[in-house]
Amino acid sequence: xxxxRLAAVIGLLAIHLIACGPRSDSPPQQQGEPRPKIGFLMDxxxxxxxxxxxxxxxxxxxxxxxxxxxxxxxxxxxKQLQQAESFLAQNVKALVxxxxxxxxxAKIVEAAKKRSVPVICYDRLILDADVDxxxxxxxxxxxxxQAQQLRNTAPKGNYILLGGAPTDHNAKLIREGQMAALDxxxxxxxxxxxxxxxxxxxxxxxxxxxxxxxxxxxRGQVAAVVASNDITAGGAIKALxxxxxxxxxxxxxxxxxxxxxxxxxQGTQTMTVYKPLRPLARGAAQAAVQFAKGEKxxxxxxxxxxxxKVQALLLTPIGIHKGLIDQVLIxxxxxTRDQVYGTAKTK
Numbered sequence: 001x002x003x004x005r006l007a008a009v010i011g012l013l014a015i016h017l018i019a020c021g022p023r024s025d026s027p028p029q030q031q032g033e034p035r036p037k038i039g040f041l042m043d044x045x046x047x048x049x050x051x052x053x054x055x056x057x058x059x060x061x062x063x064x065x066x067x068x069x070x071x072x073x074x075x076x077x078x079k080q081l082q083q084a085e086s087f088l089a090q091n092v093k094a095l096v097x098x099x100x101x102x103x104x105x106a107k108i109v110e111a112a113k114k115r116s117v118p119v120i121c122y123d124r125l126i127l128d129a130d131v132d133x134x135x136x137x138x139x140x141x142x143x144x145x146q147a148q149q150l151r152n153t154a155p156k157g158n159y160i161l162l163g164g165a166p167t168d169h170n171a172k173l174i175r176e177g178q179m180a181a182l183d184x185x186x187x188x189x190x191x192x193x194x195x196x197x198x199x200x201x202x203x204x205x206x207x208x209x210x211x212x213x214x215x216x217x218x219r220g221q222v223a224a225v226v227a228s229n230d231i232t233a234g235g236a237i238k239a240l241x242x243x244x245x246x247x248x249x250x251x252x253x254x255x256x257x258x259x260x261x262x263x264x265x266q267g268t269q270t271m272t273v274y275k276p277l278r279p280l281a282r283g284a285a286q287a288a289v290q291f292a293k294g295e296k297x298x299x300x301x302x303x304x305x306x307x308x309k310v311q312a313l314l315l316t317p318i319g320i321h322k323g324l325i326d327q328v329l330i331x332x333x334x335x336t337r338d339q340v341y342g343t344a345k346t347k
Contacts (some may be wrong), residue, residue: 012028025309038285039087040074040122041080041108044101047231049255050098052278053122056281057096064289077104077199079248084108086335088115093292096120096284102127102169119316122284125169127306133297134305134312135284137275139170143177143228145319146252149271150224151182151191154250157223160214162207162236164228171198174228174254182226194218199232207235215243230260234267235331237268256320256329261340264322274318274328283313 026219040057042096046051054070061068069087073080077100085097088111095112097119099105105126112119118132125134150159161178176195185191195214199207207227215222220243227233233253240246246268253260253272263269299311320328329335 007088012304017246021238029245035065037067037069037090037092038096038288038292039069039084039090039092040071040288041083041087041095041097041099042070043080043098043124044074046074047071048257048261053098053281056278057285060282061289064145064286066285066289066292070217073100076219077101080105081107081111083341084111085285088112088117089279094118094120094288096288097126097219099124099126101167105129114188120284120291121236121310123170123280125303125305125310127169129305129307130230131305131308131310132291133287133299134254134310134314135191135280135287136170136312137280137315137317139173140177140180142146142254142273142275142317143179144181144192145177145195145317146174146228146254146271147178147181147226147323149225149319150250150252151185153270154186154223154320156190158192158194160211160218160222160225160236160319161193162211163198164225165200165202165203166198168202171202171228177224178228182328194222199228199235202229202231204231204235207232209235211236212242213241215239215245220245222249224252224270226252228252229254230257231255232271233260233263239262240268254317258332258339259334261325261329261335264320264325265340267295267322271319271321274334276315276318276332276334287313 042050071083073083080100095117097108098255106129109119109126109129109131113130121131121134123136163175182191189330192215197210224234227236230253233251236251237246251269253269256272256274260269260272290297299313301312302309303312330337
């Protein structure tokens, strides 16, 4: 069942883009035809997950003979706007953005629209802006998977909800999904949310500090930490280790980072949410090239960003616990067995 679901996830975006754009085996451009120039603005490259996105995006863009400009703002809104203006001055014909701030990104969209350059939001939606396409995962579903799996193991007790960056719209969608999975138990009094802070810039040190504060508030009586990604999970686990609670308190995550998967094997993290990056990055690159060529790209659904209904392509995330590491992550070649287990587990 999991393998079938995974195949469906990976195929969905590619099938849709093939239906309204070039095939992966489409012939090369004719001699003399200008190469489409596209820009990819990233929030950060300091994290494992975003390094993977960059490489997969570049791989697909090169296959489509596109010229790609890539910059990372390292969580600086003003710097990201400057990078966008630089790309636009270099006449990019499509702009793909991982915004640092869902609100501040609107200035980038406005600048692009003045030059009639289409904008694709990659993974994070920009609010109140004339965005052309949103390519991401179902982030509410991410939150549901996180909270539901912890609730299945600990149906009663004190919970900490460790949110992501307050500037990231995805963090709010994830929180909505978490609450949807917990709401009835909270109303009955089975689960008590003792703290629900947001983590500035998804930083591990902030997550550790916030978890430590919450543990002190609850006098160490905590059943689960619903951490919104693997970095915040890492911070939470450091706080738990300091109080001798690591492995005793359930902890969720997201992104299937290697250190998080190893923590799942070790028993200090309960689960993560796997978001297959290949169809996401390749699909975004292909859509950008289509836009750059003046072709139409349609979504499979739409999302409201406060200004308009934005065409969207939303992929399905997959909850990963220890029993699914081999079946999903290693089977999908996201990691090798040696990376996850070292020499501790053989074929």
